[in-house]
Amino acid sequence: MYLDENALEEMERSALIDLIKDMGAREEELLAELAQRDKNEKKTRREIQHLQRAVDLEKLIVEAKANQEAVRTFAQKERDKYLRLLLVSSPNTILLLDKTGRIAYCTDVFLQRAGFSDHTEVRGYTLKEVLYKCAEEEWAEKIDGVLRQAVDTGRPLKYEASFDIGNSGYLHNYILHFSPMVNDDGGHEGVMVLFHDVTAIEKARKEAEQASLAKSVFLSNMSHEMRTPMNAIIGMTAIGKAAGGIERKDYAFGKIEDASTHLLGVINDILDMSKIEANKLELSPDLFGFEKMLQKVINVINFRVEEKHQNFTVHIDRQIPRSFVGDDQRLAQVITNLLSNAVKFTPEQGSVRLDTHFIKEDDGLCTIQIEVTDTGIGINEEQKARLFTPFQQAEDSTSRKFGGTGLGLAISRRIVEMMGGKIWIESELGRGSTFAFTVQMKRGTEEPCSLLSPEVNWKNIRLLAVDDAPEILEYFAEIARGLGVLCDTALSGEEAVRLIERNGAYDICFVDWKMPGMDGIELSRRIKKQGMGNSVVIMISATEWSVIEDDAKRAGVDKFLQKPLFPSALVDCINECMGAGPLIEEGGREQTDDFSGYRILMAEDVEINREIVTALLEPTKLAIDCAVNGVETVSMFSAAPSAYDMIFMDVQMPEMDGYEATRRIRAWEAEQRAPGENREVPEGAREFPEETPGEPPRQIPIVAMTANVFREDIEKCLAAGMNDHVGKPLDFNEVLEKLRKYLPKR
Ligand code: ADP
Numbered sequence: 001m002y003l004d005e006n007a008l009e010e011m012e013r014s015a016l017i018d019l020i021k022d023m024g025a026r027e028e029e030l031l032a033e034l035a036q037r038d039k040n041e042k043k044t045r046r047e048i049q050h051l052q053r054a055v056d057l058e059k060l061i062v063e064a065k066a067n068q069e070a071v072r073t074f075a076q077k078e079r080d081k082y083l084r085l086l087l088v089s090s091p092n093t094i095l096l097l098d099k100t101g102r103i104a105y106c107t108d109v110f111l112q113r114a115g116f117s118d119h120t121e122v123r124g125y126t127l128k129e130v131l132y133k134c135a136e137e138e139w140a141e142k143i144d145g146v147l148r149q150a151v152d153t154g155r156p157l158k159y160e161a162s163f164d165i166g167n168s169g170y171l172h173n174y175i176l177h178f179s180p181m182v183n184d185d186g187g188h189e190g191v192m193v194l195f196h197d198v199t200a201i202e203k204a205r206k207e208a209e210q211a212s213l214a215k216s217v218f219l220s221n222m223s224h225e226m227r228t229p230m231n232a233i234i235g236m237t238a239i240g241k242a243a244g245g246i247e248r249k250d251y252a253f254g255k256i257e258d259a260s261t262h263l264l265g266v267i268n269d270i271l272d273m274s275k276i277e278a279n280k281l282e283l284s285p286d287l288f289g290f291e292k293m294l295q296k297v298i299n300v301i302n303f304r305v306e307e308k309h310q311n312f313t314v315h316i317d318r319q320i321p322r323s324f325v326g327d328d329q330r331l332a333q334v335i336t337n338l339l340s341n342a343v344k345f346t347p348e349q350g351s352v353r354l355d356t357h358f359i360k361e362d363d364g365l366c367t368i369q370i371e372v373t374d375t376g377i378g379i380n381e382e383q384k385a386r387l388f389t390p391f392q393q394a395e396d397s398t399s400r401k402f403g404g405t406g407l408g409l410a411i412s413r414r415i416v417e418m419m420g421g422k423i424w425i426e427s428e429l430g431r432g433s434t435f436a437f438t439v440q441m442k443r444g445t446e447e448p449c450s451l452l453s454p455e456v457n458w459k460n461i462r463l464l465a466v467d468d469a470p471e472i473l474e475y476f477a478e479i480a481r482g483l484g485v486l487c488d489t490a491l492s493g494e495e496a497v498r499l500i501e502r503n504g505a506y507d508i509c510f511v512d513w514k515m516p517g518m519d520g521i522e523l524s525r526r527i528k529k530q531g532m533g534n535s536v537v538i539m540i541s542a543t544e545w546s547v548i549e550d551d552a553k554r555a556g557v558d559k560f561l562q563k564p565l566f567p568s569a570l571v572d573c574i575n576e577c578m579g580a581g582p583l584i585e586e587g588g589r590e591q592t593d594d595f596s597g598y599r600i601l602m603a604e605d606v607e608i609n610r611e612i613v614t615a616l617l618e619p620t621k622l623a624i625d626c627a628v629n630g631v632e633t634v635s636m637f638s639a640a641p642s643a644y645d646m647i648f649m650d651v652q653m654p655e656m657d658g659y660e661a662t663r664r665i666r667a668w669e670a671e672q673r674a675p676g677e678n679r680e681v682p683e684g685a686r687e688f689p690e691e692t693p694g695e696p697p698r699q700i701p702i703v704a705m706t707a708n709v710f711r712e713d714i715e716k717c718l719a720a721g722m723n724d725h726v727g728k729p730l731d732f733n734e735v736l737e738k739l740r741k742y743l744p745k746r
Helices: 005-089 108-114 127-134 137-153 199-242 246-277 290-307 328-344 396-402 408-418 470-483 493-503 520-529 545-554 567-577 607-620 630-639 658-673 711-720 732-742
Strands: 093-097 103-106 157-163 172-182 188-197 286-289 311-316 323-326 351-362 365-374 423-428 432-443 462-466 486-490 508-512 536-541 559-562 599-603 623-627 646-649 702-706 724-727
Touching: 005 103, 005 108, 093 108, 103 108, 108 127, 127 137, 137 157, 137 172, 137 188, 172 199, 199 246, 246 408, 286 290, 290 311, 290 328, 290 351, 290 567, 311 470, 323 328, 328 351, 328 365, 328 408, 328 432, 408 423, 408 432, 462 470, 462 493, 470 486, 470 567, 486 493, 493 508, 493 520, 508 520, 520 536, 520 545, 536 545, 536 567, 545 559, 559 567, 599 607, 599 630, 607 623, 607 732, 623 630, 630 646, 630 658, 646 658, 658 702, 658 711, 702 711, 702 732, 711 724, 724 732
Parallel strands: 311 351, 462 486, 462 508, 508 536, 536 559, 599 623, 599 646, 646 702, 702 724
Antiparallel strands: 093 103, 093 188, 157 172, 172 188, 286 323, 323 432, 351 365, 365 432, 423 432
């Protein structure tokens, strides 16, 4: 068949068109397929991404979980560590019991206290089993009972018990706490048992109660101690006023004086104690003579000794330096307290002895020991322990029977300790006591103890000491040995006579006044009047000379020595008797106490105080002008400075106090001395006294006269420009001393 070209062409074209169409359709299909695939791919990728993220998240979660677990384990370990530490180092006794009542844990304190060496000895055992091993069965049972109760009720319980864990020999006071332990689900997990040791708290509570009781007793004692002398003062004043005769008045005054002195002592004790409690007690060291200090103490004690007819002896170790640098008043206070206690607690006719010993000296610092021994009521062991504590007396009935504040020994202990020493007691009930203390003081610079005069040939001198007290004779012998003088001793008048008959007359005979058998007066008479040689007879006695004087003089006694005997007084006496006179004057000042021609100014706002000073000083013929406050004092003085020789200045006064008045007077004096300046001389004022060339400018002596007696008060007075201080209530002798010291010699 023949196809024309056109038809062919047409066929080809149409075929081509169809092909192209097909191709186009195919392309579209392909494109659509491609688009679909792309879409699918994107979806798949997204899905993969999601899947990836999920996987990552899962990983993170796993990691986080692992971390959380690690943290939990770490925290658990830490907690365990601290729990272990708590159990090891807790000062409390704690036991943790498990559900079955067996010990799971306990603090180390429990192990130590109960005497176990290891936890294995307690872990796994019941509390009762463990307590059986380390405490009394009775307590093991009791405590187990309370534990059961706590478990049964599921409630915490407390139980107080006093027992000994570990057989230490000491009872401890415990409060036991039983606390049931509950888990998160509210189930029973066991019991915590805590032993709270309240022994120390209990002791402190008891002590506080005792201290408070002691203070109440003290207050009531104090009230009694103050009211008793006050009662005497008021009562005796009434008696004195009503009394017709002078003797009765004198008697009342004497009693008033005693009661006032006693009252002052009580007040001083209380003040001292309050200073000690506030840690304000201080020492004022100064140079002082040891024997002089003792002499003052003994003068105070002597009359009480005499009242009770006691035998009082003093022994002074001759090695003790003559002087020291120390606080003599405080030292005297301690000795006075011990001596007055000894006298107070020793019955009539008993013995009291004061001993002093030199212990050692290091670089000029001397240690001396002082002992006061009595044959009195004594103190038992239990009471001894409390004696040096404030407000304590051996027993309450003591204060009722003997009076006293119970402060003296506490104050003494503080003073002694401040002086570098200690105080102690040896005593037996009913047999007497020895109170002893040591103190350290610097050796003073004074000359050594007076020695025998070189003018006398002492080798030929013979002494005889006669006394019924062997310790006095021993004392004589010791002093004589120290001096290198021969001294015989006799225990009675009869023995002395025999000695004289056998050995011939002695140069000096020391004769005790009171002796059984032949007394001192009779013996002196024999020595002097019956041709027993030319002896000097010296009477020795604790009794006042005035009591013996008439009889003694009639018997021919040459001299009197007051007991207790001091070595220096004895040596001076021997020197004097042999015509040599005392080598060292022991304060032998000629004193007339006649102050006529002197005028003083007294600043004092209280009328009765002005009256007292004026009246007391009347016999001395001293002229006294009075000012009633600081302002008046300054104006009276500056108006007539040369009229006055001295000022006694009260401190607390209205308008202007004593400090300010003193400052003004000192300023005024300085102004008057200033050269070339215009002096402001008030109207009617006299010229300021001329000064002697070469001498320090004269200042009027101003002595504080005040009831402010603490060290700080005295320092304040001195800082204000005053020269000195006397305390109120006034000691008249102290006032006289200040006058002697400050009134210019004429
Ligand atoms: P006070 O004597 O004022 O009561 P102290 O402190 O001086 O105070 O003494 C306390 C107590 O010690 C006294 O009350 C007494 O019980 C006892 N005491 C002190 N000295 C003696 C002594 N020598 N003999 C017996 N008891 C004494």
